[in-house]
């Protein structure tokens with residue numbers, strides 16, 4: 306099973322969260338060693354809540370510290386809505402995680418979308434791409450941004466970020482950030498990191514929990530349908546890790562690994 310995605314299954318979110326934290330902290334340390342900061346992209350859905358459970362827990366020791374002041378947070382996908390809108394991934398992350406950081410915690414640098422561009426999703430995507438260009442420009446010669454970590458969800462149709470099954474966006478090869486006007490999951494107007502950017506990250510972690518995921522997990526890991534999550538598995542291999550609960554992988558024959566860093 307060389308060079309294949311790691312599948313880590315836990316009894317529930319309570320046991321998944323500490324492992325996810327250990328994994329994120331390890332990615333953080335690698336990022337800081339390499340370039341002094343930790344550049345991470347996050348999705349919406351249930352991810353921010355699980356992430357909060359992992360990261361807001363007290364540190365288990367000196368090697369378990371979340372160094373928020375070193376974090377630069379980007380959105381793996383975002384809906385074309387105001388930042389205080391119920392559909393906003395920024396608002397979700399803020400409510401679930403950022404607003405719950407203990408007072409006095411040094412704040413991470415967060416990169417929301419430019420709400421001046423909400424009427425034009427191409428412009429919204431281009432502006433967000435420029436945010437990435439500025440942020441990643443200090444590194445090497447950047448053909449593609451290299452996120453230290455992308456934390457992603459998996460939809461019941463196998464989508465991730467706002468990359469949906471069978472959509473033309475899956476064939477995008479040059480843009481880093483792309484608009485979508487016809488997302489099958491509402492709201493329809495969004496922006497998303499493109500597949501080459503997702504696959505270029507140092508590490509990609511999916512978090513998927515609940516019995517509602519088991520059918521699609523089987524298709525992602527056992528079929529050859531080119532689902533977006535499967536394309537990330539193929540593109541990233543052993544750089545990709547899935548944090549799931551047992552309910553989400555019931556009946557999935559793909560081998561689980563015991564979690565270790």
Ligand SMILES: O=C(O)[C@H](O)[C@@H](O)[C@H](O)[C@H](O)COP(=O)(O)O
Nearest residue numbers: 348349350351352458459460466
């Ligand atoms: O903006 C979005 O729609 C999300 O970023 C999306 O990609 C999400 O991660 C998946 O739909 C999984 O959602 P759940 O974790 O809620 O199942």
